[in-house]
Amino acid sequence: MDVKLLGIYLNDHLAGSTTGLELARRAARENQGTELGDFLSTLARELEEDRGVLQQVQRALNVPHDHFKQGTAWLMERLGRLKLNGRLVGYSPLSRMLELEGLFLGSQGRRLLWRMLKKLARTERRLAGFDFEALIARTEQHLRGLERWRLLAADTAFTHARFLPHTAAPMESHGA
Numbered sequence: 612m613d614v615k616l617l618g619i620y621l622n623d624h625l626a627g628s629t630t631g632l633e634l635a636r637r638a639a640r641e642n643q644g645t646e647l648g649d650f651l652s653t654l655a656r657e658l659e660e661d662r663g664v665l666q667q668v669q670r671a672l673n674v675p676h677d678h679f680k681q682g683t684a685w686l687m688e689r690l691g692r693l694k695l696n697g698r699l700v701g702y703s704p705l706s707r708m709l710e711l712e713g714l715f716l717g718s719q720g721r722r723l724l725w726r727m728l729k730k731l732a733r734t735e736r737r738l739a740g741f742d743f744e745a746l747i748a749r750t751e752q753h754l755r756g757l758e759r760w761r762l763l764a765a766d767t768a769f770t771h772a773r774f775l776p777h778t779a780a781p782m783e784s785h786g787a
Contacts, residue, residue, distance in 0.1 A: 618674035624724045628662040631717040638710040671737045704768035711761040722750040
């Protein structure tokens with residue numbers, strides 16, 4: 612096993628987890644008081660747990676953390692907030708949809724990470740104590756929830772349906 616290359620790969624995923632966690636926290640704040648906000652708060656907590664597992668994997672393999680990549684990922688997430696969203700200031704329905712898409716794409720990458728580590732665990736005894744199957748299952752659950760909310764957010768963004776403040780369900784539906 613090439614630990615140097617694996618270390619680069621794991622640090623790239625750790626940087627991605629920094630971005631995803633910050634994005635999930637911000638989206639949860641923007642949607643606080645809704646079912647979507649509750650979903651995103653749970654997602655953020657579980658992303659933080661997954662990030663912790665990834666750090667444990669790195670320690671088990673004696674892979675040092677690349678602090679430069681972590682800082683760059685944090686900065687890039689902040690800069691990503693500057694994108695145009697159809698409003699000069701504030702949160703827009705397009706912001707919500709794009710955040711959910713970003714979280715979905717990041718979760719697909721996380722699922723690939725867990726699958727790869729599960730495969731490596733077959734021959735790498737230092738990975739034997741990790742439950743990658745449970746991490747894969749939880750990530751797949753995240754993907755299902757993110758896709759559901761992403762489609763609702765797209766309906767809201769592109770058909771002018773509105774999210775209700777406490778239910779996060781669209782008031783009107785024009786098909787998703």
